[in-house]
Amino acid sequence: MRLKMNRMTLKIDAKSENEAFVRTAVAAFMLQIDPSVEExxxxxxxxSEAVTNAVVHAYPEEKGVITVECETDENYIKISISDDGVGIADTEKALEPYFTTKPCEERAGLGFTIIRSFMDEFELISSFGVGTKIVMKKYVA
Incomplete structure (x- = not known):
């Protein structure tokens, strides 16, 4: 029997070494709804893509905080990853495959494309100079 709604919140420094921890914590939290290996x-x-995006783009001058919120119910996990960084000036452009603001760093510009291909629902909320929030949802069979 699957559990009813449950929630988890993490606050981490925007450092690349924290990405693996968040990925592992979210995966462990998701186990309660009995996902398939593929899910x-x-x-x-x-x-991984969402946290890496926040680490690389949100705080160019100084380090900040990334907030990860997870919610599970009987057949889904909903994940929000937010920052109070620089925000995205043009979200429509940012969602285009291969768009990157850091071509000199050999960024592929596929982060949002990858997220959207793996998740059932995706929303990008951003205000330039205020921050960004990615909300994504995955249903389990």
């Missing part, structure tokens, strides 16, 4: 892998990949 678990999809979520881990999407979380």
């Amino acid at each position: 678990l892998s999809d979520v881990k990949t999407a979380v």
